[in-house]
Amino acid sequence: MNSSVLLSITTFTYGLAAFLYIASWVFKKPLSGRLAFWVALIGVVGNTAGIIMRWVESYRLGIGHAPLSNMYESLVFFSWTIVIIYLVIERQYKNAVIGAFATPIAFLAMAYASMSPNVSDRIQPLIPALKSNWLIAHVITCFLGYAGFAVAFCFSLMYLVRTLTNLNLFSIQGRLARSKYLNLNIIMLIFNSFLAVICLIVYKLISFKTVYIIIAIFFLLLIQSLQLLIYFFQSIKRLHDLDRPGSHLLLSLIPIYNIYFNLVLLFKEGTRDVNQYGHPDQYSDDTAIGLLGILPIRRILDELTHQMVMFGFLFLSIGIITGAVWANSAWGSYWSWDPKETWSLITWFVYATFLHARMMRGWSGKRIAYLSILGFMAVIFTYFGVNLLPGLHSYGLG
Amino acid sequence: MFDNDKIIWFDCCCPIYSFITKWRYVLRYSNRFWKFFVSVKLTVVLLLSLAVTSIVGTVIPQNENPAAYFRAYGEFVYKLFDLLGIFDMYHSWWFQLLILLLTINIVVCSIDRLSATWKIIFVKNPSFNLSRFRTLSQKEVFTGKQNPKELSTVYETVISRQFGYTRVEETDKGLCIFAEKWRWTRFGVYIVHFSVILLLLGGLIGSLFGFEGFAIIPEDEKIDSIRIRNTGQVRSLGFEVLCDDFNISFYDNGTPKEYRSSLTIIEHGKPVHKKDIIVNDPLRYKGINIFQSSYGKMPSGTLQNKKIHKKDPPEDITLNFASKKSGKAYKIKAVIGKPVDIPEGLGKFVIIEYRKSADFGGQNIGQTYMGILTPKDKDPVNIMLPLHFPNFDKMRRGAVVISVAEQKTKIFNPGEKSNQRYYTGLQITKDPGVWVVYTGFIGMIIGIFITFFMSHQRLCIEIVKRGKKSDVIITGTANKNKLAMQDRIKKISEKLINL
Numbered sequence: 102m103n104s105s106v107l108l109s110i111t112t113f114t115y116g117l118a119a120f121l122y123i124a125s126w127v128f129k130k131p132l133s134g135r136l137a138f139w140v141a142l143i144g145v146v147g148n149t150a151g152i153i154m155r156w157v158e159s160y161r162l163g164i165g166h167a168p169l170s171n172m173y174e175s176l177v178f179f180s181w182t183i184v185i186i187y188l189v190i191e192r193q194y195k196n197a198v199i200g201a202f203a204t205p206i207a208f209l210a211m212a213y214a215s216m217s218p219n220v221s222d223r224i225q226p227l228i229p230a231l232k233s234n235w236l237i238a239h240v241i242t243c244f245l246g247y248a249g250f251a252v253a254f255c256f257s258l259m260y261l262v263r264t265l266t267n268l269n270l271f272s273i274q275g276r277l278a279r280s281k282y283l284n285l286n287i288i289m290l291i292f293n294s295f296l297a298v299i300c301l302i303v304y305k306l307i308s309f310k311t312v313y314i315i316i317a318i319f320f321l322l323l324i325q326s327l328q329l330l331i332y333f334f335q336s337i338k339r340l341h342d343l344d345r346p347g348s349h350l351l352l353s354l355i356p357i358y359n360i361y362f363n364l365v366l367l368f369k370e371g372t373r374d375v376n377q378y379g380h381p382d383q384y385s386d387d388t389a390i391g392l393l394g395i396l397p398i399r400r401i402l403d404e405l406t407h408q409m410v411m412f413g414f415l416f417l418s419i420g421i422i423t424g425a426v427w428a429n430s431a432w433g434s435y436w437s438w439d440p441k442e443t444w445s446l447i448t449w450f451v452y453a454t455f456l457h458a459r460m461m462r463g464w465s466g467k468r469i470a471y472l473s474i475l476g477f478m479a480v481i482f483t484y485f486g487v488n489l490l491p492g493l494h495s496y497g498l499g
Numbered sequence: 500m501f502d503n504d505k506i507i508w509f510d511c512c513c514p515i516y517s518f519i520t521k522w523r524y525v526l527r528y529s530n531r532f533w534k535f536f537v538s539v540k541l542t543v544v545l546l547l548s549l550a551v552t553s554i555v556g557t558v559i560p561q562n563e564n565p566a567a568y569f570r571a572y573g574e575f576v577y578k579l580f581d582l583l584g585i586f587d588m589y590h591s592w593w594f595q596l597l598i599l600l601l602t603i604n605i606v607v608c609s610i611d612r613l614s615a616t617w618k619i620i621f622v623k624n625p626s627f628n629l630s631r632f633r634t635l636s637q638k639e640v641f642t643g644k645q646n647p648k649e650l651s652t653v654y655e656t657v658i659s660r661q662f663g664y665t666r667v668e669e670t671d672k673g674l675c676i677f678a679e680k681w682r683w684t685r686f687g688v689y690i691v692h693f694s695v696i697l698l699l700l701g702g703l704i705g706s707l708f709g710f711e712g713f714a715i716i717p718e719d720e721k722i723d724s725i726r727i728r729n730t731g732q733v734r735s736l737g738f739e740v741l742c743d744d745f746n747i748s749f750y751d752n753g754t755p756k757e758y759r760s761s762l763t764i765i766e767h768g769k770p771v772h773k774k775d776i777i778v779n780d781p782l783r784y785k786g787i788n789i790f791q792s793s794y795g796k797m798p799s800g801t802l803q804n805k806k807i808h809k810k811d812p813p814e815d816i817t818l819n820f821a822s823k824k825s826g827k828a829y830k831i832k833a834v835i836g837k838p839v840d841i842p843e844g845l846g847k848f849v850i851i852e853y854r855k856s857a858d859f860g861g862q863n864i865g866q867t868y869m870g871i872l873t874p875k876d877k878d879p880v881n882i883m884l885p886l887h888f889p890n891f892d893k894m895r896r897g898a899v900v901i902s903v904a905e906q907k908t909k910i911f912n913p914g915e916k917s918n919q920r921y922y923t924g925l926q927i928t929k930d931p932g933v934w935v936v937y938t939g940f941i942g943m944i945i946g947i948f949i950t951f952f953m954s955h956q957r958l959c960i961e962i963v964k965r966g967k968k969s970d971v972i973i974t975g976t977a978n979k980n981k982l983a984m985q986d987r988i989k990k991i992s993e994k995l996i997n998l
């Protein structure tokens with residue numbers, strides 16, 4: 102067995118853990134959650150062994166270096182840190198629901214690393230510029246930071262999910278507050294991005310038989326039409342909130358105007374008092390029941406987000422700094438505004454905004470969750486998107 | 500009366516006092532300035548603006564050839580972007596202004612809050628507000644088996660092991676042990692902000708007093724000056740750099756493994772320093788850093804013959820004229836001594852001679868055509884067109900970039916070294932601000948760690964007499980991470996129960 106095989110097995114182990122965590126949440130089976138913990142732990146062990154084996158293998162090939170030198174290796178390390186951070190948190194807060202959000206990210210990162218054709222899992226020799234201990238420090242700290250932000254993102258997402266208390270997905274009765282509607286939209290957007298990544302991986306992975314393709318398309322259509330239905334129902338309730346009949350939803354078929362229309366749906370405050378469709382939608386409280394009730398209460402989610410962002414911010418700062426020191430030792434300038442550098446700085450600015458907004462302006466809850474999600478988007482772009490931009494940063498390409 | 504006299508006396512005679520009053524006066528009038536910059540709302544706005552505007556420079560490539568921009572964006576957009584400095588946006592006035600505002604924001608904000616924090620941090624005898632501790636909802640309560648006096652002496656020794664400062668006070672109901680530690684961590688956030696200022700300051704010092712240049716040195720040759728990046732100016736180093744040897748090694752699969760230049764620093768004709776440099780291991784001498792950055796092969800022929808040959812040019816010379824204004828490029832055949840008209844009315848150009856090996860600022864730049872460009876309505880300028888550096892004339896930043904097209908160079912074949920002469924490409928920089936920046940780096944890491952993970956913790960153990968025994972009530976506060984403080988109090992309580 103070589104490291105690639107082991108890491109592929111790890112990928113599936115994380116997938117299983119994610120599945121069990123989600124099942125434990127959705128079907129309210131604590132046993133499944135406890136099982137998931139052990140599966141995730143086995144995954145971590147496999148992940149660790151895989152990293153070490155890869156290190157050893159590189160020495161056998163005569164090009165020994167720490168396994169942190171390309172996209173594949175950094176993604177593997179990233180998943181490893183996410184799961185470890187998550188398991189520590191689970192031990193501390195004794196709430197397995199968090200895993201339903203955290204382990205899928207680790208699974209996706211691993212799956213993308215092992216299966217995307219854009220990412221090569223070959224052990225490559227180091228080009229001269231990458232031979233530096235600063236680089237190792239840089240990669241490790243950056244990814245610790247990213248992992249912290251990823252977990253913070255999970256908490257923020259859970260926060261948004263939790264604000265949807267008392268939301269009946271399949272009814273058009275009554276009214277819907279704008280913030281709930283907005284949060285629902287954000288959640289659907291994130292869900293669809295995840296789905297897109299999964300589809301991409303699966304599509305590239307297997308050369309399909311026609312049957313499978315038809316089944317897959319059928320499933321996707323099912324999911325999408327379900328979403329469309331939900332969206333349709335909620336938009337009608339949102340219109341009620343604005344004291345307008347649901348039939349106004351037809352206005353969204355008018356091109357150009359529908360942009361304005363959607364902005365109104367997202368951001369316009371509903372009528373203050375009782376209107377013909379009922380009382381204003383009280384958009385939040387912590388008396389949630391059912392699926393949402395199992396999630397940690399919002400105050401704790403808020404606090405956990407903040408803690409993970411602090412963890413991430415410390416390590417991102419160290420990461421940027423060690424990167425600068427490395428650049429200075431390799432090409433004599435610690436900062437040159439290349440896109441990768443700039444994007445990590447942008448990420449840093451977003452999280453600095455987060456910290457100040459929270460500490461000094463007293464922001465909390467929803468707005469903090471939005472900032473944390475925005476920050477994680479910046480992280481993702483720093484990592485994957487920058488390769489699409491013109492630039493010099495050779496590192497990070499497959 | 501007496502008081503009034505005293506004040507008047509102070510006012511006229513004590514320079515410090517009058518200074519302070521004047522300062523107040525200034526302050527009052529700059530109150531609006533102060534109010535504007537003291538706000539954290541401004542910080543949030545500035546940080547987000549920096550984040551958003553920085554994106555622009557990652558989407559639009561920076562510092563490229565104007566002609567390329569012109570071609571890509573068309574005239575109108577090009578002019579607009581040029582006006583806004585978008586092509587070098589991180590050095591544009593508005594981006595620098597944002598950074599300046601952030602700096603003032605940090606300074607003003609820090610000064611404003613520091614006076615308050617200072618008073619909290621530097622007290623000899625920290626004051627404890629017992630009634631505040633009593634109102635805390637989270638507390639640990641148990642019954643001690645001895646009277647308050649005995650308990651307090653036992654407890655104090657235990658607590659003083661964990662907390663730096665302890666004090667026992669009598670209260671209306673018995674005794675109270677106050678303890679605290681890490682008061683100074685309230686300072687952490689100022690270290691972070693001060694570090695940000697250091698980073699900016701170091702960057703400023705670097706851009707004012709440093710430089711970033713490059714040089715090309717063929718093996719066995721030396722240079723004493725370099726070319727500054729972007730401006731193209733020549734700058735003397737104050738010493739000579741000799742390249743003894745250049746070596747490149749490869750992995751089995753053909754990717755480069757190591758570039759190594761053996762350099763010698765020569766000062767006043769004497770070698771004073773010798774070092775092999777590789778990527779990531781530069782040579783540093785007198786504040787100047789020399790980095791391995793590129794390499795190449797010298798044109799064959801220069802090895803045997805370094806003299807200037809005036810008369811054996813290649814037969815066909817095709818020149819390439821790239822107009823900056825229109826972004827178009829024109830290929831025109833030329834003969835030595837015969838002027839050609841450059842399209843778009845950009846002037847006349849004539850090649851006056853061919854050199855097999857030309858010298859530029861002490862560097863050998865190989866085969867070169869020497870020419871004279873006479874722009875319309877302007878004085879003629881001397882132009883060098885080295886065959887192996889097609890972008891050489893770009894550095895002049897003229898209205899037209901001239902280069903030699905269709906040169907017949909051999910394709911470089913790695914590994915082949917026999918009889919081959921290399922040149923090494925060096926990045927040569929000086930940055931006196933780098934130590935300021937590095938200090939900022941260290942400060943930032945330490946400061947963030949202190950701010951996030953350490954807190955000023957205060958503990959209050961109240962021991963109330965109840966018959967022969969005592970009630971023990973433990974409470975505590977921390978300025979940060981209050982949940983962890985609750986845990987700590989629980990642990991302390993468990994420890995004290997068992998004593």
Ligand code: HEM
Pocket residue numbers: 453456457460461536537538539542601602604605606608609612688691692695947950951
């Ligand atoms: C890029 C620049 C900046 C960075 C990296 C930065 C970083 C930080 C950090 C890490 C904290 C601690 C937050 C916490 O306790 O969780 C903080 C707090 C703070 N920052 Fe900044 N900051 C920056 C710019 C500014 C600016 C421009 C201001 C100006 C108003 C400012 C004002 C404050 C204040 C007032 C606090 C709270 C201090 C306290 O707790 O007493 N910061 N900053």
